[in-house]
Every structure is written in structure tokens, then in C-alpha cells.
Amino acid sequence: MTVSLRDTISTAPVDDGMILLDERTGRYWQLNATGTLVLNALLQGATTAEAARGLREHHPSLPAGQAEEDVSALVTSLRSARLVTP
Numbered sequence: 001m002t003v004s005l006r007d008t009i010s011t012a013p014v015d016d017g018m019i020l021l022d023e024r025t026g027r028y029w030q031l032n033a034t035g036t037l038v039l040n041a042l043l044q045g046a047t048t049a050e051a052a053r054g055l056r057e058h059h060p061s062l063p064a065g066q067a068e069e070d071v072s073a074l075v076t077s078l079r080s081a082r083l084v085t086p
Contacts, residue, residue, distance in 0.1 A: 002042055002047060003039075003079075004085055006084065009083050009084075018036040019031075022081075029083065034059075038055055053067075055067045
């Protein structure tokens with residue numbers, strides 16, 4: 001599954017990740033560098049499995065199952081906050 005940002009979401013890079021702004025509500029979210037890595041992969045068309053593999057490439061000691069759970073949890077959080085659409 002790939003995702004895309006909702007039309008009302010703007011992003012801005014910061015030193016340690018990314019800021020997301022919902023222009024509709026005025027709410028901000030901040031992703032750390034790892035969350036930014038995963039979100040960028042998904043926005044570029046990667047599946048969750050591919051994003052998890054990319055995460056493991058940056059963090060080789062991370063178990064495969066944990067990487068998949070982390071990516072899934074991030075996608076769930078982004079969806080719950082209505083920042084992305086499937």
C-alpha cells in the first residue's frame with residue numbers, strides 16, 4: 001500500500017525530520033528523521049514492505065519484524081491524524 005498526503009497538508013524539512021501542517025485545522029505534527037525516511041519512501045510510491053526494507057538499510061540492527069511493525073504503526077498514526085490517504 002502506498003500513501004499520499006491530503007491536499008490540505010504542507011510539509012517543511014527540519015534538521016531532525018519534517019514538520020507537517022494541516023492547513024485546514026492549523027495543527028502541526030513533527031516527524032523525526034526515521035519517520036521522515038519512511039514517509040518519504042511511501043510518498044515516492046514504496047509499499048509498506050519496501051519502506052520497512054529501506055528502514056532496515058538505515059538501521060541494520062533493527063529486526064525485520066520490528067521494521068514492518070514500525071512502518072505499519074506510522075501509517076496508522078498518519079491515517080488516524082487524517083494526514084494521508086491510501
